[in-house]
Amino acid sequence: MGLLRRALAGVAACFLLGAVAGCLTDGSIPVGGGGSTGSVRGVVVFAEDPDAPLAGARVSLRAPGGLPYRTTTDDEGRFGFENMPKGTLEATFEGPQRGARLPVRVFVETDFGSFSTIAVALAPAHLGIDDVAAVAVTPQDVKVRVGESVPFQVSIDGGVPVRKVPTWIVEGGIGSIDAHGRFQALRAGTGVVRAVAGNFQDSARVTVLAP
Numbered sequence: 001m002g003l004l005r006r007a008l009a010g011v012a013a014c015f016l017l018g019a020v021a022g023c024l025t026d027g028s029i030p031v032g033g034g035g036s037t038g039s040v041r042g043v044v045v046f047a048e049d050p051d052a053p054l055a056g057a058r059v060s061l062r063a064p065g066g067l068p069y070r071t072t073t074d075d076e077g078r079f080g081f082e083n084m085p086k087g088t089l090e091a092t093f094e095g096p097q098r099g100a101r102l103p104v105r106v107f108v109e110t111d112f113g114s115f116s117t118i119a120v121a122l123a124p125a126h127l128g129i130d131d132v133a134a135v136a137v138t139p140q141d142v143k144v145r146v147g148e149s150v151p152f153q154v155s156i157d158g159g160v161p162v163r164k165v166p167t168w169i170v171e172g173g174i175g176s177i178d179a180h181g182r183f184q185a186l187r188a189g190t191g192v193v194r195a196v197a198g199n200f201q202d203s204a205r206v207t208v209l210a211p
Helices: 003-017
Strands: 038-046 049-053 058-062 069-072 078-084 087-094 104-110 115-122 132-138 141-145 149-151 153-158 167-171 175-177 182-185 189-197 200-209
Touching: 038 087, 038 104, 038 175, 058 078, 069 078, 087 115, 104 115, 104 167, 115 175, 132 189, 141 149, 141 182, 153 189, 167 175, 182 200
Parallel strands: 038 115, 132 200, 141 200
Antiparallel strands: 038 049, 038 078, 058 069, 058 087, 087 104, 115 167, 132 153, 149 182, 167 189, 175 182, 189 200
């Protein structure tokens, strides 16, 4: 099993175990809170090799007007935040060395008793900023059962070829996703899978059914 698959398995394990201290890569985020708070977790990889996890990447979350929550990815590129407030959070991803990789900034929705998952690919800084013109995700409406997976595809118009790996986001506490867009259903419910590249994004509706 590759490093990235082990990273995704760890993301799923964090969900199954709940608010466990081991899901965090440092001690900066308090653990607990039951169903009154949300979680954000995921994996960071190299844009030029989405199967290679990026250890030591710096990750921060910030609520409007609030102080940032910070952590770094572990050896398998994983990160996790527990006890996040409900609402829209700004998520920023940077490489371990300042200026070596282009930062990625996206917005993610959190809800009480739920979790969101993000898969991010960071590109070398020398590639410059993307000039993306459009993003399209397929399929657009999916029904899947817990334990099953769905490979989402993305079409990105414009941009640097090596950076045509979007940031994937899953909201609604229904599952995890990797940098290739493969969604893994973990919990019954309805949520959204989004692909973000540059200033553009597209989304798909996902309904996860009980086994």
